[in-house]
Amino acid sequence: MKQRRITVLLFTLFTINIYAGSHPVSGLVLEKANPELPVAGANIYWAGTTHGTTTNAEGKFILPPNGHLTAGQLVVSFVGFKPDTLFIDKATDNVLVMLEKNIELDEVVVKERRKGVYISAMDPVQSHKVTTTELQKAACCNLSESFETNASVDVAYSDAVTGAKQIKMLGLSGIYVQTLSENMPLVRGMAAPYGLGYVPGPWMESIQISKGTSSVVNGYEAITGQINVEYKKPQGTEVFHFNLYGNEAMKSEANMNYTHKFNDRLATTLFVHGENQGKEIDLNGDRFLDMPNVRQINLMNRWNISPKNGGHREIGVKMLDELRRSGQVGAFEKNGSDLYGIETATSRYELFAKNGILFNKPGTSLGVQFSGSYHNQQSAYGDDSYQGTQYSGYLNVIYMGNFGSDLHRFKTGASFLGDWVSESLNGNSFIRNETVPGTFFEYNYTLNVYLNVLAGIRADYSTQYGVFVTPRLHVKWSPAEWLTIRGSGGKGYRKTLPLAENNYLLASSREIIVDDELEQEEAVNMGASLNLDIPLEEKVLTFMADYYHTRFLNQVVRDMDSDAHKVHFMNLNRESYSNTLQLELMHEIFSGFSVNAAWRLMDVKQTLNGELREMPLTSRYKGMVSLSYATRLEKWQFDLTGQFNGGGRMPDPDPVNPLWKKTYSPFTVVNAQITKRFRRWSLYAGVENLFNFTMQNPVIDAGNPRGPDFDGSMVWGPVHGRKIYAGIRYTLNVYE
Amino acid sequence: MKQITIIGLFAFFTLTFLSDNAIAKERKNEKKVVLSVNMDCHACVEKIEGNIPYEKGVKDLNVSLENKTCEVTYRVDKTSPGALIKAFKKIGYSAEVKKSENEHPVVKPDTSHNGHIHQ
Structure with a gap:
């Protein structure tokens, strides 16, 4: 057979x-x-x-x-x-x-388990959709913790002190990933260091992850990929949801979602999130907290209006207040003022609105997306102080139409993106404003499931950098039901805000040098992928392979190598690129038991000081194995995930007095979780970092934080070891 | 080396689950019944899938909207087709036995028509 x-x-x-x-x-x-x-x-x-x-x-x-x-x-x-x-x-x-209906039908029908991850067969862009089923496989407190079972996205701590987290795709920093919520900007500029923590897990309906450059409709910023978060909708099936979480490090979290439907046309959802980590934890005994004490209150309220004449209207507000404290144990106690403390207070307000109008001609519509945000950060890093304020505005108007039939569709429109940033470091102020109006056109040819071509181009004008053009092309070809081949190529751009995006580097004694004339970052990304669905007995085995090449035409390089006591932001001269090859296998071996295994090789190099070198703090490979078993009816679920991180290079230590090694070794992190479901309740308990792997001496010269060698940014692995957690969820659905 | 040990551990778990499943296939005291249910929408399927599994003695459930049937696997010592019909009534559906299984052990479902082209 x-x-x-x-x-x-x-x-x-x-x-x-x-x-x-x-x-x-x-x-x-x-x-x-x-x-x-x-x-x-x-x-x-x-x-x-x-x-x-x-x-x-x-x-x-x-x-x-x-x-x-x-x-x-x-x-x-x-x-x-x-x-x-x-x-x-x-x-x-x-x-x-x-x-004609078959009367003598055999009544036995196979029930497909609700999948946690969907690989879109139609989308010309290589993408995965992660659903709540998958999100609930891990503790999943917020967006930064949602990628533990995903092979394409890595999440790493930016430094050992502040708890700032960043994602990586294709071996490159998360700043090159366009992070959106409902196709509007989410993590940009000042929100970059902690922004992934602003999206609580129970708010999310799904996350879509696309590799490579994506559609031009959402802007020019996606270089290595795009992550789009969809929040739960008032018109969805959930009426009430409640979640309580606690772990052994005394972190507690509470969430509540409530939906009210006034009538068929008007509905609203209120989301409330609170978290608190009150206890100071220092297990490695270096007198520095292993993770920050965070207190966060986060609220969202969204409204959905369905007008009588069809179409769709939405409006929503978000409010966040967060206080993060870290540094030396006891620094915030009454007599701790001589100790080294780090404090960041953030307040953020957002407003978003969407309006969709359908026209009489089939296949034509107009969509308007608007979002505005205010972000304020007040930080103290020991004796250094940093303050920043960012106002952002985004407007996108999209017209969808077709040339005669659904075979030839197009999207065209105009957008506006504005950032008004003012920063101050130890009393020195900087203003970094940029407004970017732009226009785009995207053509989509769809020959059923066989061939799909997405060709887009956009032109934008930046008040800082002038006119720039972004072409992108995606082709999907499925010559057979079991085979899908994709190819993509395109450009991406972004503006760097060195201080706003990297202010956690103040948790070190490195002198920060930012060159004056930093250019716009510009890169080309090309990739190809193969997706095989091989029928094995009654289940399908999915095999995926992809290769991506990213080449920077200009990049703002962060040089931590030339001098172990400095960090220098400057324009790239010569080469900087990344090559990644990823192989992934997904298979439900028998009903209820599925395996997902992946391996990725990364070759990331950058010219530093005239020499092409391996990118520091970037693993040479990454492997992942995820096992999931659910009993019939899914009343019990067991999940086990192992992440295998390859070794890599460290930024060069001081040649005279080397305080860290030149390289780091491979390491493994294993997470496990058990879930028990009842009709409306479910209980979960799990372990993060089961084998208790931690980095030795994550903070350089921790004993002397005001000395010249203190450095919290030399982090490549987990700072905190094994963590046991448990929680409870309650969900009431509309159909009950 | 440590990574290899952990990969080995994952393989061991996989094999354990595999053998465990082979044993689990011969379950005693279980019967299947196919019920005709008056449902006509996807929300009905969600409602049934969200409630019936938590009735006493229900071990497995396959809902087919196309055929308007629910195949229920249940423990004979804990429930009966009559009790299952009551459970459907409680959530607003009328159900009747279309086909019940006698003393046969649980058989593997036929999967040759699950929407894929097979040669």
Whole structure:
């Protein structure tokens, strides 16, 4: 059986070129008893081949020709219906198939478990969608902790003292990933160091992760990838949700979501989040807190309005207040003023609105997205003080239309992005304002599930850098149901705010030098990926491989190598690139037990001081194995994830007095969780960092924080060891 | 070296689960019943999947909207088709036995028509 499949696969590969030139057959599949009802998801294929397709929601299909001929027997089948066979002798676009219900149907139907991760088969951009099912596999307090079971995104602490976290994609810093919420800017500028912690886990409905440059519709900033968070919607099924979490480090967290539907057209959801870590934890005995004491209050309220004449309107507000304290144990006690303390107080307010209008012509619509934010940060790092304020505004107007049919669709529109940033470091002030109006056009060619081309271009004008053009192209080709090939290429740009994005570097005695004329960062990203769905007995094994190359035409380089007592931000001269190769396997071995295994090799190099060198603090490889077992009916769930991080290079230590090693070794972190579900309640308990792996001496010269060698930024692994946690969730759904 | 040990540990767990599952397939005291249920929407499926599994003695459930049927696997010593029908009534659906299984052990579901093209 297996051998026959391989033969069929090979046969298909060789025949692809032939049928690509002929004309397709298209048509419609309806129910015989109720001709007004289309049959969605029906299988249509040429008899004796694997050339097939499925009908869309309207029952329509487009099937490429049978080999070099547009002739043969067409088989149409669907669960619950009698299969039908038709003879086709020429290319036609009006095949009408009426399927008759099968009365003697075997009632046994396979229930597919709700998947945690979906790999979009239609999207021309390589993307994964992470659902709440997957998010609940780990403690998942906030967005920064949502990628533990994801092979494409790495999350690392930026330094050993402040608890700032950053994500990495394709081996490069998270600042090159465009992080959005509902397709609007989320983590930018001043929010970069702690912004991932501003999105509580229970607020999220799903996270979409795309690799490489993405659509031009959302802007020019995605260089290595895009992460888009969708919050839970007032029109969703959840009415009330409550979550309480606690861990052995005395961190506690409470969440509450409440939805009220006034009528069919008006609904609102209120989200409340509070967290507190009151106890000072120092397990490695270096007198520095292993993680900051954070107190956060976070609120969101969103409204959904469905106007009478169709379309869609939304408005929402967010408010955040956070206080983070770290540094030496006891620094914030009454007589602790001589100790080294770090304090960051943040307040952030956001407003967002969306409006969608549908026009009479099918397939045409207008969308308007608006968001505005105010962000204020007041920080003290020992004797240094940093204050910053950022106002941001974003407006995007998108018109969607088509050229005659759904085969040729387009999006076009205009956008405005503005950032007004004022910063002050030890009394020296800086103003960094930029406004960027832009316009874009994106063409999408969709030949059913077979071929999808997304070609986009945008032109923007920056008040700081002038005019720049962003072209991007994505192609998806599925020559067979089990095979998808994607290719992408494009450019991306971004403005650097060295202090706002890196102010956690003040938790070191390094002198910060920022060059005056920092240019706009500019990069080209190219990639290709392969997705194989191999049927193995009754389950499908998914194998994915992707390769991405990112090359910077200009980059703001953070040089920590030339001098162990300085950090220097400057324009790149010569090369900087990243190559990554990732292999990933997903398989449900038997009902309820699934495995996800991945391996990624990273080659990231940058020119520093005239020499092309391996990027410091970047692992050479990353592996991940995630095992998940759910009993029938999913009343019990067991999850185990291992992350295998390769070693890498450290920034050069001082040649005379080296205080750290030149390299770091590979290390492994294992997390495990058990969930027990009841009708509305569920209980979970788990362990982070099961084998208690921690870095030795994460803070350089911790005993002397006001001395010249103190440095909290030389961190490559976990600072805090094993952490046991437990929690409880309560969910009431609308259908209950 | 430590990484290899941990990878080995993961492989061990996988194998343990595999063998455990093989044993679990021969479950005694379990029967299947197919009920016809008057449901007509995806929300109905969610409602049934959110409630019926938590009825006493229910071990597995497969809902088919196309056929308007629910296949329930249950423990004979804990519940009965009659009690299951009552449970459906409680959440607003009328159900009746379409096909009940006699003394057969649980069989693997037939998966040859699950929406994929197979040759």
